[in-house]
Amino acid sequence: MRGKGRVGIAKDGDATVRLGAASITRGDSLKACDAWLPPACIISDGPYGLGKYPGEPVSPDGLAEFYAPHAAAWARRAEPFTTLWFWNSEIGWAKSHPALELHGWQYEETVVWDKGIAHIAGNVNSRTIRGLPVVTELAVRYTRRATLQTEGGQELSLKEWVRAEWLRSGLPMNQSNAACGVANAATRKYLTQDHVWYFPPGSALVAMARWCTQRGRPTSRPYFSLDGKTAPAAEAWDRMRAKWTHVHALTNVWREPPVHGSERVKALHGTGYLHANQKPLALMERQILAATDAGDVVWEPFGGLCSATVAAVRHGRKAHAAELNPEFFEAAVVRVRHEIETLPLTRTA
Template sequence: MPKLTEDTQWKVTEVLEPTPKPFFMNEERGIRLYQGDALAMLRQSRSENFDLIFADPPYFLSNGGITCQNGQMVSVNKGRWDEAPSLEDIHSFNTDWLRECYRLLKSNGTIWVSGTAHNIYSVGFAMQTLGYKILNDIAWFKINPPPNLACRYFTHATETILWARKGEKAKHHFNYDEMKRDNRGKQMQSLWSITPPAPREKRFGKHPTQKPEALLDRIIRASSNAGDLVLDPFCGSGTTGVISARLRRRFVGFDIDENYLDLAVKRIEDELSESQSTLNWAGETG
């Protein structure tokens, strides 16, 4: 766990203009959640403020189909936010929010965006046209994916995560040595085998597109340092915020759904409580 130092600045300066009231705020640890439309909140945000952005945007999978979940047939529909408009609308949306993220990143900052075949090609093309330099396309291999009920396709066992910086000449941050240590002294590859969220990660409630904590742990440790400011414009159940708190990063998250923000608050507060207990224990025994 990164150590706190006397010169670490945890305070989050105002990132939005005009400044709305946070849905949740922990000033001591520099964590804030805001309720609102992601694109609108991004447009209100101040330029070159964030060291790292992780985005899990709508995949536009909600098309009335079915899938398998815990051995049962269920609908793929996740909510109106995930319903698929036209291809032109999808690409316009991706271009708009990625343009704002480009503006918000610091010169040495990077962005990670997750997706599937439903949206990732639009995301990648939008990145290239906006001037991003794609550094890696990570293949997240889901070790235990749900079966394909139609039996007309290969089982969908991966998601893609694009990692990019601000242009060809930008000097992005990468904790190469730490990733190499994680991989037993060998260079880490772009194929990541990570299990879906464990039951403990859903103990306060479920989100239909929740990412595993292990995935965000690797992403945040790879491309940021303690005290850095992380943004998740589609924060959902708050996994990015939970791991940011655990790794001593500051965090700002946006989401439009109050129920998911309530879930994110419970998870982040629980993590902060556990982190403080760990620090207190270390202080007593150190």
């Protein structure tokens, strides 16, 4: 019974299939996402500006306008620790970046997917080509831009806010080191104004709050309070930072061939491959494992064949996806259901 999906009809008429810890909606994610659980990670593999399906911009020039409402919706539902992986071509990302930044997404790094020379072998006419053959796509990592309010109601970045909270105590800056039990790291790293800023661990933030409360200016607003009412808790502060699991020897160039063989989804009705740009599960797994923990929620707003959703349920995450194309949607449901049916019971609990 694990693989049996339940279908519900949303108020806009779109179908939603629930498969274990995953749901896939046939329709627009802008309409569906308000009913989704808040994400720890969003994997966006949407339009590249190629005009290949109804509603997709016909050139990269229209991508910022297309992505703006999606970026705003993602930010509205995101947690402070949410990571966004944004897939696109080089020019597609360049055109889309201003919309992402405008709506609260902070750039972290660019990952290059290198498909290898075999991707274009035998397909390049050296007499007519007027540039270098393209064997790459980008997966750009963003985090939700987090801000906190000061005593006066000003919105500051986390870096600015931590410094401002200490300064309002009236205590010398170097006392932060004694507060945290370090030689000089608190002043040099946690309270610095320059670019070499370290996100203080929750234990350090709580220690600074305690020190300021005992020795600083009397105040009705607790020092370093996230809500302006209660003393800070280490766990709550740590959740203000995007999750990241480091893998040694992994760089920002990911060499992985395009999907072939049994992983490539065939057309449900007819012959050939169903999706022109199916992403390798290995890349989806890499992104999810880097930015989430077991039990976290992954969003796939442009589902396609729902590779990110497959990877999410494979690794014990919850997932929400949406797909407009009925054939892609049907194939994605079959694919996710099969993944759930073949998982050990411990992964689907």
